[in-house]
Amino acid sequence: MITKRIIACLDVHDGRVVKGVQFVDLIDAGDPATQAARHAREGADEIVLLDITATHEGRQTLLDTVRRTARELFVPFCVGGGIRTADDAAQVFDAGADKVSVNSAALKDPMLIDAIGRSFGAQAVVVAIDARRDPDAADPVRDAQVFVQGGRKPAGRRVVEWAREAEDRGAGEILLTSMNSDGMRTGFDCELTAAVSESVGIPVIASGGAGTVEHFVDVFGRGKADAALAASIFHFGVSSARSLKEELARAGVSVRLPC
Amino acid sequence: MRVTVIDYKAGNLTSVLKALRHLGAETIVTDGDLALVEAAERIVLPGVGHFQATDRLDATSLTPAIRAAIARGVPFLGICVGMQWLYAGSSEAPAQPGLGHFAEPCTHFSESTEKVPHVGWNSLEVRTGSRLLAGVEAGEYVYFTHSYKAPVTADTAATSYYIEPFAAAVERGNVMGVQFHPEKSGATGLKILSNFLAWKAGGAE
Numbered sequence: 001m002i003t004k005r006i007i008a009c010l011d012v013h014d015g016r017v018v019k020g021v022q023f024v025d026l027i028d029a030g031d032p033a034t035q036a037a038r039h040a041r042e043g044a045d046e047i048v049l050l051d052i053t054a055t056h057e058g059r060q061t062l063l064d065t066v067r068r069t070a071r072e073l074f075v076p077f078c079v080g081g082g083i084r085t086a087d088d089a090a091q092v093f094d095a096g097a098d099k100v101s102v103n104s105a106a107l108k109d110p111m112l113i114d115a116i117g118r119s120f121g122a123q124a125v126v127v128a129i130d131a132r133r134d135p136d137a138a139d140p141v142r143d144a145q146v147f148v149q150g151g152r153k154p155a156g157r158r159v160v161e162w163a164r165e166a167e168d169r170g171a172g173e174i175l176l177t178s179m180n181s182d183g184m185r186t187g188f189d190c191e192l193t194a195a196v197s198e199s200v201g202i203p204v205i206a207s208g209g210a211g212t213v214e215h216f217v218d219v220f221g222r223g224k225a226d227a228a229l230a231a232s233i234f235h236f237g238v239s240s241a242r243s244l245k246e247e248l249a250r251a252g253v254s255v256r257l258p259c
Numbered sequence: 260m261r262v263t264v265i266d267y268k269a270g271n272l273t274s275v276l277k278a279l280r281h282l283g284a285e286t287i288v289t290d291g292d293l294a295l296v297e298a299a300e301r302i303v304l305p306g307v308g309h310f311q312a313t314d315r316l317d318a319t320s321l322t323p324a325i326r327a328a329i330a331r332g333v334p335f336l337g338i339c340v341g342m343q344w345l346y347a348g349s350s351e352a353p354a355q356p357g358l359g360h361f362a363e364p365c366t367h368f369s370e371s372t373e374k375v376p377h378v379g380w381n382s383l384e385v386r387t388g389s390r391l392l393a394g395v396e397a398g399e400y401v402y403f404t405h406s407y408k409a410p411v412t413a414d415t416a417a418t419s420y421y422i423e424p425f426a427a428a429v430e431r432g433n434v435m436g437v438q439f440h441p442e443k444s445g446a447t448g449l450k451i452l453s454n455f456l457a458w459k460a461g462g463a464e
Binding site for chain 2: 202
């Protein structure tokens with residue numbers, strides 16, 4: 001039976017894992033390779049490393065980090081941040097990533113999705129969408145907007161429509177982050193996640209807002225997510241993927257156990 | 260032990276090479292050097308992406324070289340599209356023939372409300388007697404990402420279920436294939452690769 005995936009996310013800045021609230025107020029949360037290995041050992045089904053530096057100078061640091069992190073990692077490994085061209089993607093794959101996640105560069109040049117998919121297969125392309133609800137909109141879910149630059153700038157696209165276009169262009173998965181919930185530990189945006197998940201035929205990874213086990217049960221049920229990303233819940237020894245999955249299994253969610 | 264890994268320019272090989280080396284194998288990569296296939300002790304055909312990409316195996320004459328190696332008894336492991344290539348072909352690229360070692364064709368998952376591709380960790384039901392999957396317990400999980408699948412037949416070594424039962428692994432003599440990615444399937448995947456590296460003609464291990 002197919003299981004719901006628990007994905008450990010490492011936000012990386014200048015080669016270090018960091019955690020912030022709504023992408024600001026960053027605090028140091030350790031070495032990426034060490035953290036990734038620990039999450040895999042503790043039952044994470046997948047690792048996502050997002051480089052939030054994404055500056056030109058930071059590229060070499062990122063590739064070194066990816067190489068070091070991938071070396072002893074035998075679960076799926078996705079890398080995002082600053083991937084602007086198919087060549088950037090190729091370098092990240094060479095360094096050991098199995099998937100790349102593209103975000104603002106794909107909004108600027110949607111053909112990037114097609115290009116990476118053609119060279120490396122759809123399974124290797126994750127389109128990350130930073131979503132923010134517009135409380136004044138007639139339908140805050142259907143009208144939720146895509147944001148770029150760490151959630152600061154609207155991209156002028158509706159979330160559901162962009163997710164559909166990404167799929168049409170050959171994305172293999174959608175990583176949907178609710179900017180309203182990110183880092184708040186108040187729960188995932190289940191309505192928006194369900195709206196996207198029902199609109200596309202590819203898996204949707206929910207992100208932003210995880211704080212309790214109930215939040216995961218909710219996003220896998222009501223939110224129709226195929227996978228869920230957790231960052232803050234795993235840092236600082238709050239919980240492990242294994243203990244989270246054991247609790248999810250007790251709540252009736254199908255997860256990979258033992259792991 | 261030495262493993263010849265075939266590069267047919269469909270996706271990246273890094274993860275497969277890393278896992279084989281982690282298990283102590285010496286890896287040799289070739290994208291068309293037939294002498295390397297002729298001298299191969301073991302062959303791995305990885306693969307992510309489109310079945311059409313296997314046309315490169317024909318264009319580079321790797322197909323007959325691999326066929327000859329298999330006939331000599333060289334242990335062969337196809338992964339994902341590399342497993343599907345062992346069959347007659349795939350409806351993903353109907354004009355592109357597979358090796359035909361297994362007579363059936365691969366097909367797309369049946370119409371359903373479930374999402375396709377099938378992405379994620381799914382459990383295995385291992386048939387008794389599989390040497391490739393020796394030590395893998397019923398219900399162990401491995402990582403899949405695919406839209407096409409091989410049918411369950413007498414050569415199926417393990418089945419998995421998504422929308423319908425399908426062949427998660429195939430095995431006949433020295434020819435083996437896995438639909439999932441052992442290089443991405445944690446300890447279970449490494450155990451399977453390790454079984455392949457230990458495979459000897461006629462022997463139990």
